[in-house]
Amino acid sequence: MATEAQGAEEGGLVFHPMDQFIVKPLFGYGEVGAFTITNVTLWMALTVVAIIALLVFGTSRRAIVPTRSQSIAEMMYGFVYKMVEDVTGKDGVKYFPYIMTLFMFILVSNFLGLIPGAFTTTSHIAVTGVLAMFVFLAVTILGFVKNGLGFLGLFWVSSAPLALRPILALIEVISYFVRPVSHSIRLAGNMMAGHAVIKVFAGFAAIAAISPLSIVAITAMYGLEILVSGIQAYVFAILTCVYLKDALHPSH
Amino acid sequence: MATETHGAETESAGGMPQLDFSTFDNQIVWLLITLVVIYFVLSRVALPRIGSVLAERAGTITNDIAAAEDLKQQAIDAEAAYEKALIDARAEAGRIVGETKATIQADLDKAIAKADAEIAARAAEGEKAIAAIRDSASENAAIVAKDIAKDIVAAVSPGKIDAKSVTAAVTAKMKG
Numbered sequence: 001m002a003t004e005a006q007g008a009e010e011g012g013l014v015f016h017p018m019d020q021f022i023v024k025p026l027f028g029y030g031e032v033g034a035f036t037i038t039n040v041t042l043w044m045a046l047t048v049v050a051i052i053a054l055l056v057f058g059t060s061r062r063a064i065v066p067t068r069s070q071s072i073a074e075m076m077y078g079f080v081y082k083m084v085e086d087v088t089g090k091d092g093v094k095y096f097p098y099i100m101t102l103f104m105f106i107l108v109s110n111f112l113g114l115i116p117g118a119f120t121t122t123s124h125i126a127v128t129g130v131l132a133m134f135v136f137l138a139v140t141i142l143g144f145v146k147n148g149l150g151f152l153g154l155f156w157v158s159s160a161p162l163a164l165r166p167i168l169a170l171i172e173v174i175s176y177f178v179r180p181v182s183h184s185i186r187l188a189g190n191m192m193a194g195h196a197v198i199k200v201f202a203g204f205a206a207i208a209a210i211s212p213l214s215i216v217a218i219t220a221m222y223g224l225e226i227l228v229s230g231i232q233a234y235v236f237a238i239l240t241c242v243y244l245k246d247a248l249h250p251s252h
Numbered sequence: 253m254a255t256e257t258h259g260a261e262t263e264s265a266g267g268m269p270q271l272d273f274s275t276f277d278n279q280i281v282w283l284l285i286t287l288v289v290i291y292f293v294l295s296r297v298a299l300p301r302i303g304s305v306l307a308e309r310a311g312t313i314t315n316d317i318a319a320a321e322d323l324k325q326q327a328i329d330a331e332a333a334y335e336k337a338l339i340d341a342r343a344e345a346g347r348i349v350g351e352t353k354a355t356i357q358a359d360l361d362k363a364i365a366k367a368d369a370e371i372a373a374r375a376a377e378g379e380k381a382i383a384a385i386r387d388s389a390s391e392n393a394a395i396v397a398k399d400i401a402k403d404i405v406a407a408v409s410p411g412k413i414d415a416k417s418v419t420a421a422v423t424a425k426m427k428g
Contacts, residue, residue: 018268023275034277044286051290055298062305064312070305077302097295105290125270126279134287192270 110229132184
């Protein structure tokens with residue numbers, strides 16, 4: 001991997017801030033094939049386990065007066081459900097399981113990635129790109145299925161003066177196709193940057209004089225990253241809801 | 253994806269593991285498997301269960317509130333019934349007091365009347381006795397007067413006047 005090339009910067013200190021993102025086979029060494037069990041596999045599996053632990057085992061008692069884990073599960077459910085209902089309206093509620101899947105995957109992956117030594121699957125553009133393309137394709141297909149060619153009305157701003165409409169339509173089309181790009185890079189970029197910065201601060205801890213400051217900085221960044229993890233999952237989910245609303249009600 | 257290639261150029265040839273395209277198929281495969289598993293777990297087990305628990309709780313809360321309203325209404329009814337019973341009891345007590353007073357009054361009146369009648373009877377008896385005594389006294393006085401008059405008459409004019417005419421004269425005198 002090329003990351004070692006960065007190591008010689010910062011006057012003798014060895015930084016490998018990007019090493020944590022390397023995808024490598026979990027058992028042995030060698031090429032990473034499509035079905036090779038890698039650290040991606042491990043941390044995605046842990047994500048699934050964590051989600052099942054929270055949403056399935058946490059609610060297994062079906063208590064009227066909820067336990068702590070059941071409260072959290074219900075809070076997640078209520079939060080996403082309300083978001084879907086508020087943004088997309090009543091007819092968007094049937095897509096709630098898909099949005100809940102995306103939200104839970106991103107949220108839990110982000111939080112698991114904050115465990116020291118963990119691998120953050122959502123910091124990879126391959127992962128967030130697939131998620132964003134999934135949303136983009138689903139919303140576009142759904143828009144045409146639900147509204148036929150009327151879905152193109154999304155790009156034709158009927159409230160604007162007639163002369164401006166073709167220009168606005170062009171801008172709308174461009175912004176529509178930029179959506180999956182921004183959607184995926186926002187999430188991956190946020191996760192990657194935070195983890196890389198923490199790693200850089202951790203590298204500074206090797207100098208005894210700076211290490212207390214470095215530890216304070218890591219702590220502060222860690223707090224910020226917890227916030228970012230939650231917010232990015234929320235942003236991804238709510239933007240998905242907004243796109244879904246466009247597909248269901250394309251008129252401005 | 254234009255942005256990725258752009259990023260690769262600035263990061264000095266594959267500095268970012270994110271842009272190592274050889275790992276993309278691996279990540280995408282595992283991501284799709286993960287998403288499908290999560291989706292099925294959520295849509296088949298977790299979400300219906302949480303939804304039913306929330307609905308059940310909402311139902312329970314609604315029922316409990318309704319039950320509480322019911323009990324409150326019952327308490328209000330019971331209080332009203334108690335107040336009514338109290339008023340009824342007061343009225344009943346008043347009625348019994350009045351009735352008893354009337355009965356006592358009637359008994360008293362009867363006893364007084366009886367006593368009056370007895371007193372009247374006794375008074376009449378007494379008067380009768382007094383009258384009898386008076387009669388016998390005036391009779392005795394008449395007899396004494398006749399005897400005295402006979403004696404006086406005999407002493408004044410012996411043998412000339414009979415006893416019958418003296419008695420008649422005394423009786424006439426006494427009546428006068």
